[in-house]
Each structure stands twice: as structure tokens, then as C-alpha cells.
Amino acid sequence: MCIGWLVGPLVGTAATAHVSLLPTVPVMVLGLVQCGVYIPGVRRGLSHYVYGTPAPWRLIAASGVLAAASVAMIAILVADARLPANVQVWTTVMLFPTLPVTCLLSLVISKRRQALVYVVNTAVTMTAMGLAGVSLVFVAGLPVTLAFSALFAALACRSWGWILAAMRELDEAKGAQARLAVAEERLRFARDMHDVVGRNLAVIALKSELAVRLARKGRPEAADQMAEVQQMAQDSQREVRDVVRAYREADLDVEMAGARAVLQAAGVQCLMDQEDSTGLPQQVQSVLAWVVREGTTNVLRHANASTCWLTLRVTSDGPPGGDRTRGAGTDTAARPEPAVIFTMENDGVVPDVIHRSAGSGIAGLRERLAALDGTLIVGPRPDGRFWLRAHVPLEEGQVAKGDASGLAASGWPAQA
Template sequence: MGRIRGWQRRHWRDRSKAERVELQTLGTWYFTTWFFSFAWLALPLLSAVENRPGPLLVGGLLMLAGAVQCAEANRRTRPVLDHYLGRAVLPPRALYPAGALLAFNLALDLVLAVLGGADAVTVRLCMGAALLPFGMLYGLVVPIRSFLRHSALLAVLLMAVFGWAEPDAAGILMIGVLTAFATCFSLFACRCSAWNLAVLWEAERAGEVEARLAVAEERLRFGRDLHDVMGRNLAVIALKSELAVQLARRGRPEAVEQMIEVQRIAQDSQREVRAVVRGYREADLGIELAGAQGVLRAAGIACEVSGEAGGLPPEVQSALGWVVRESTTNVLRHGDAGRCSVALRISGERVVLTVENDGAGSCVPESGGGSGLTGLRERLRGVDGTLEAGFVGAGVFRVVAEVPLSGKAAVREVTS
């Protein structure tokens, strides 16, 4: 999985779902680190520390070291997440500064307890505030069993040391509870969120693969159409040209007729290739509707199709079939849709096809040469149809094609 480049400079609407969730998760982790430091360290110390030089000095150092620890945790959060998601390898000593700050904060907390500079509850809360920033990082780096084993050893060590400083059963039990809370919080709040992110990225990669497969299938279809058009004609041209050469060498006047036939076939081939390139071959609307539903659902996009294509004139089905195909392809390639609806209905003497999706940016790009909105409008003009496309709400894009039932009998060829 490649790391996202330039994510800081991109607008929220330009991000994929996975990028949005990841950014929100990182922001929550950043906030959580400072929240616990403020609620469990700063507030208790400001209200409970003894007004003596020793406790005041230790308390001030604790608050300063806690702020530095939070800043270091925030600095290492993204590299640790990238390591967990397999985007980058975390250097072996990357967490050494965070570990040293944890040890320093715990030592200051122990000194505060020995000096009697604050009540037992405040001392324990300060210890918990020191454990959480490091636990949130360490829980993503090592396996779960190792994390639980190391947390249990740390809990026993802290209970023994602080129990020596303040031999109180309730206080020792509180140390164990706070260590268990920090362990569980790091696993359930952070590691579970990271696991959900990994699953979401995997699903998004699968969707991208489906989109690429859909594009590749469209290219194969185009290649087959081109082969069907040109294969036979080129074979006939080659045979007739060879025959004309043989007749010309013998001085036979039939050579001219053969070359005239070669010229006619070449001109027909040129027109047929032009029709294939511009997509003017017949497209079955029923097949296109079923194919669009299958491809979108395979890509993880909920697709609802309503209406029947049976009974419509062939030229109407062909024109609207291309609208369905182009719109579906662009939902896969350009959008971030979670839902797409395709509705076909008859309104008076006109057939109305509506394709709507909730993927911001999934509009068909304007481009010439028979692609995008330009190409669709060109096809619909061939049957006296119209096309409207644009955003109709926050992130909702709609394509509406209307074709008269009494339209022209065939799609007109458009010369280049």
C-alpha cells in the first residue's frame, strides 16, 4: 500500500472515503492524547499539589514533561500508523524518545509521591496520564500478546514501586486498574481503529481493481469490435489487391475493376472504423442496464435499476445504452460513490433515462472526440435527444437523457 502523498494540501471533498476516515482517526488520536494529559495531569496538579517548593517544582516539571510527551506522541502517530498498515518500516529506535519520556514522567510522579506533594488519587492519575500516550503508540507496533505481557509486567513493577512509596492497598489496586485501563484503551480505541482502517483501505483497493477491470473489459470490447470490422475487410482487400496485380501483369482490363472494388471496400472500412471509434454501433439497453448493475455492485456500490427497456425502438435503445455505459464507467473511474440509481421511464412521447450517484467528482469529463458529455450529446442528437448533467445536491451528480419515441430511424453518422 503506497503512502498518501500531499494529503495535507487536499480539500476534504477531494479525498476518498478511506482518506477521510484516516484523517478523522488521526485527529481523534491527537486530541485524545492531549485530553487525557489535561484531564488527568494538568487539572489535578493545579488543584492538589502542595504549596511547597519541592512539590511545586516537581509538579511543574511533570506538566512540562507531559506536554513534551504528548507532542512526541503526536509526532510519531502517523509513522506508527503507516508501519501498522504496511506502508513504511518503522526504525527500530523510533519509540526510544517516547519510552524515555514515559520513564521520566513516572520517575517524577514517584518523587512527588515520596515527597507527599499531592494526594494519592492525583499521583495515580498523573501516572495514568503518562501511560496513555506511549501505550497508544506501542500498541500498534508490537503483537497483541507481547503488548499484554509487557503491560502486565509494567503493572506489577509500578504496583511494587508505588506500594513501597505509599503502602496503601487501595492505592496499589488503583495503579493496577489504571494500567489495565491504559492497556485496554490502547488496544480497543487505537489498534481496533487501525484495524478498521486496514480493512477500509483493502476494500478501497478492491474497488479500484474492479474499476480497472471494468475499463480493461471496455478496451477489450472495443478491440473485438475493431477486429470484427477490419479483419474481414482487410483480408478481402489483400486478396483483391493480389488479384489486381496478377491481372495487371497479364494486361487484363479486369485489374481496374478489382482496384475500384478495393477502393470501395477501403472507403467502407474507413466509415466503419469511424463508427466504432465514435461508438455508433448498436448497444442493447437491457444488456447495458444489467451489466451496469452487476459491475457497480461488484465494486461495492449499491445500484438500483428501475424500468424496462423492452419494446423501445432499436435506435432509442442504442443511444440510451451508450448513456448507461458511459455513466457507469465514469462512476467507477472518477467518483467516490456509495450509491447509484438508474431509472428508465416513458413520459408522454419521450423516453427519460436518469442516472444519479452520490460520488462527488464522478461527472463525466468534458472532452471532444466522442467521449464524455460531448460524445453522449453527439449520440443523442442523432436521435433528436437531449442530455443534461450536473450536481443536484451536496456530492450528488445526475445525468438525464431524453429521447423521443418517434425519433429518427437510425443514428446518424458523424464525420470527423
Template structure:
């Protein structure tokens, strides 16, 4: 039975994408809550009282302010994550609308005098919610200083509007203090949520950079080894070849000796290059497991190893399985979001079975780019050359299992 499309899309997302989606919709709910709470406050406190036409228009205007705040949250979160400039235009427009609605709500609504009915609290609630919602959006969309300045200006507009309605000093102080405290708490919560999303993205980028650095370091080591081996020999070959040319032009018999020496150096260089390549390709299973565990733990992946019979494996089998460990660890770092990873090796019946399992694969994998998966394909070819197989059929939703099976009956065990 296929899952609903929203669930498939959710499972196909990476962890940073899920965190960002959660934060984004949490902020949207703050903007949506403004007109809903305003309507609820009016319905609860103004029951049985006639409201002016202007005040009803203000109530409808709250829907516009809520929609503008959603835009501010949307563009502001993208700006906070470094994907676009700060949306100053949207923030100013939304702030102007919210400030105007606060002023209109207090001036067109019931009076705030002490002997006024309970309906007089509705305009103050609407004005406070309008200011609080905009300040919350501005805390994400704008730099801290400008968000604070805008919040103070909007709070001042709210205080002046409340004073124009004839409210007493105590009521004015309470409304202003409540607006400041509510705005501060809501803005701090929204800013922390956006900061959490940015930290998750930064950690994901750091993991990718760590994997790229590991590959670059290995390439650098190989290039350094080749330079050390070939640099001096190639310089000697060039020098002796030039000397042989000069001697040959003078018809000197020593030219033959020089070319013989060039031939010998070239053969030595060829042998040394083969040794370097052989040393690069030869890996030791325990060393690779230790290195993989160290790198994965540095990336906050809980890595465990279960080895049975590894000490008796021949060198050739250790080399092949070591490459499986190296490629599997690289895939965990680059293509998954695993929290734990297990390397399990069993040797029985003349066969070595290596399983690598992690929990960082989405149930619905993202589409692969053309040419992707060359690492696993290369591993399959390497194992096939020794009579082994590579299998991922044991994978399950949310988990990935790589199984390498290598026969060792025809290989000589280490003494």
C-alpha cells in the same frame, strides 16, 4: 450564507479522507490526554503537599513526551497505511523519554510506602500514563512484534522504578498489572482504528480498480471483434496483392482479376468494420440498466430503477438513453462515493425523461483537472444530435442529479 472554511473542507473530503482524519485526531487526543491527566492527578492528589523541584520538572517533561507521541502517531499512521517506512527513530526517542520520565517521576515524587500521604499516588499515575501512551503509539507506528517487545521493556522499566521507591510487593504487582492491562486495551483500540482507516482506503481503491477493469474489458472486446473481422481479410489482401504484383511483372492478364478480388475483399472489410462499430455503439436500454445495477450493487451501492413506458421506446431512443445510463454508472463508480443510486425513466407527451441521482457527491466538489468532464460533454453532444438535452441543474449539496430529455415524437415506436 457561506459555510465556515473548516466545514467546507470537511465536505470536500472523500469518505476515506474523513475516516482517516477522524482516526488521526482520535490518536492525537490520546497523546494530548497524557500530560493533561498527569497534571490533573497531581493537582488532585498532591493538594496541600509540597512537591520537589525535580518532580515539577518531570511534570513539564510530560508535555515533551506528549508532543513526541503526537509525532509518533502521525508518522506511524502514515507508515501503517503504507505511505512511508516505520518511524523507528521517533519511536525510540519517544520511548526513551517516556521511560526516563516514568523513572524520574517515581524517584523524585512522594514515597509509595503504605503510611505515605495520598500525594504518593501521583508519581505512579504519571509513570503509568507515560508508559501506556507510548505503548499505544507504538502499536500503530511499529510492527506488532517490535511494539510488543518495546511495551514489555517499558513496563519492566516501570516495575523496576516502582520497586526502587520502596513500594510493597502488592502495590508493585498492582501497578504493573494495571499498566499492562491499560496498555493492552489502549493499544488494541488504536490499532483497530488504524486498521479501519486502511480497510476504507483499500475498499476505495478496489472500487476504482473495478471501474478501470470495466473500461478495459470493453476495450478488449472491441479490439477482439476488430481483430476477428480484419485479421483474415487483411492477410488475404496482402497475399492476393503480392500475387497480382508477380502476375503484372510477367504481363499476365490474371493480375487484373486478382486486383478485382482485392477490391472486393477491401469493400467487404469496410462493410464488416461498419457493422462492428454499429454493434458497439448500439446499446439496449434494459440491458444497460441491468448491467449498471449489477455493477453498482457489486460496489455496495444500493441501486434502484423506476421505469415507465420504456417498452415502447424506439430502438434509436433506447440506444441514446442506454449510453446515458452507461456513462452515469461509470461516473458513479469513478467520481463519487454513493451509497444509493436511482435510475428513473418517464415517457409522456412524446418525450422521454431519464433521471439518474446519487448521494455520493461532496457539497464542495474538488477542483477538476483540465479537460475533465469529457464524458458528460460527449453525452450532451449525442443527445443534441437527436434534439435532446442534458442537464445537471437539479443537483443539490451532497447529491448529483443528471437529467436527459429526449423527444421521440418524430421516431417510430416499436410494434
């Protein structure tokens, strides 16, 4: 805009009149300085508009002073008899000087105050131009020119602010959704514990009270009541262990279906390529289910993904050399082993997350996989995607013949 609305018309006018560009240089220099002030100003103005940070009043004041100086110099040029009195050209030139300060003001003041600033600015500019001896035809067109500049600035900057505010609300919504998912899981676990333990605790309390009363009366039935209390306590302990075991040993198919539902609810397209996992050992299914759960949580909390790919492969070949196997000192390239491989990819790589150290969730997954001689790879791929890969070796006979593609076609180095 500085080139098209300011520099271009001034250079063209000087060339048409065959006069030196020297009188127009100060105006063009001021225009470039205004651009230099505008860039940090609009950054801070958008931050104020979206996040409520302090407004850049100093930069706005500096931009206003530069705008006033530019308008004064343009008035001198318009009154210069050596330059042609082309109203259209000078009207175009007047579009730029007030544009930067108007953009900044649109981000920090209300629409009514911006309209008031426009009225005052137009009145002062028209008065100054009239006193400088500028053509009345040009002065009469200033309200329209300045109105267009102010309207363009307000629409452009407020549109940017609205887009950034929408992106901030989307990020907050994703965080809230992740917190709600955690809260829902806690409520489910609490509900299960209440259903399992609540009734037994109530019965234990009643029988304990009855046993105390019988014991005070010296009745032998007190021992029978306490024996029942002991049995119910043992039953409760067993049931709690069953609940915790079911919570820890998550079902792989359920977690895969849940990951798809949660990702799609968050606006992430989820593409799945899943083989039948019903024949896998329960320990393998459980640990892979935790990998799915942790990977889904990381996509929701740490990535800006639009698409996520989930792949589950039960292969009769281990990945090419480098992964650990059950036989000490044995390389998978020399003696392939059956294995189950789960990968989760997404296209929402965030640079800050890449360089961030692995959290406790990833460390916990590595520990779970290590108990089964499995490995975990987490990091960006060469094609720009973020990759999470879990490899768990299987004993002979635990996997049927199927897709033995492994990771040979992926080009990813198999290292933990």
C-alpha cells in the same frame, strides 16, 4: 483517558487528603502536552502503517521523554507522605504516562520489538520506583499495570490501522475493477474486429498474391482477381463501419442492465425505475446509453456510494421552463413537449470531485445531447446526493401517454 486515568485520580487524591493541588499540576500539564504530541504522531503513524510513509520518530522520541518525566514525577508523588498511599489510585494514574508513546510505537515497530520495549520499560520503571522509596506493593503491581497499558494501546491503534488498510484495499479494488471493465470492453471490440476483418484480410492477401503472379505471366485473369480484391475490401470497409456503429450506438436496455450488474458487483445497491424505451428513436436510445455508461463509470471511479438510483421517464410534458426546446424562443412552461428524462443519483458525494472541473467524458456527453437539443445537469443536490440528469426532447407522436411527472416534484432547477 487523560481525564479519567490521570487528572481525575490526582484531583480526588488531593481532595481526600485535604492538600493543595499544586504538587500534582506538573504531572497533569505533562499529560496534556503528551496529548498534544500524540495527535499528530498517531496521524503520521497510521499513515506509515497503511501507506508506508516515513515513521514519526521525532514525535515518538518526544513522547518518550515526556513519559519518562511523567513517571518520575508520579514516583515523587507516590513517595510524598502528605498524599494517601492508595495503591489502586496510583495504579490507575500509572496507566496513562506510557500510553501515548506505546500507541505510537505499536504503529511503527513489530510485535516482538514492542514486547521487548515493554520488558525494558517495566524493568527500568520498577528499578527507579524502588530506588525512590516507593512502596514495594505498588512496585510489584507495575508489570500488570504497564502490560495492560501496552496491550490496550496495541489493540486500539493496530485496529485503526487495519480498518484504514482495508478501506485502502477497497478503493484499490474499485479502481482495478473499473480498469478491468475498460480492458474487457477493449478486448470485446478487438475480438469483433478480428472476427470481421481477419478472414477478409487473409483472402485479400492470397488473391493479391495470385493476381501478381498472373500479371507477371500476362494472364487476363489477373484483372478478375483484383476486381474480387476490390470488392472484398469494400465489403470489409462496410463491415468495419457496422461494427463501429454498433459500438457507438449502444443499446439502452443493455446498458441499463449492465450498469446494474456492474454496480452491484462493486457493492453498490442499484435501484432502477425504468419505463419501456423500445419505442424511442435509435439516436435517443444511443445517446442515453452513453449517458448510462459514463455515469456508471463515474460512480465506480469518483464516488464512495452505497446506493445508486437510476430512473428513466418518457413523459408527455417537458420539464418546467429553462430547458431548450426545438422551437427557437419557445419556453417549455408555455408549450410542453414530450421528452425522455434519465437521472442517476448516488449517495457517495466526494467534496474533492464536486469542485473538480468536468472531464472529457461529461463534455462528450454534452456534445452528444446537444446534437438532439438535449441538456445535461451534473452536480450535488440539496439533499446531499450527487445527480446526473439528461433531458432529450421528442417530436410529437414519438412518446405515448404515460407518466408526465417530469421533474416538477424534484425541486431541482432545470438549467444546463
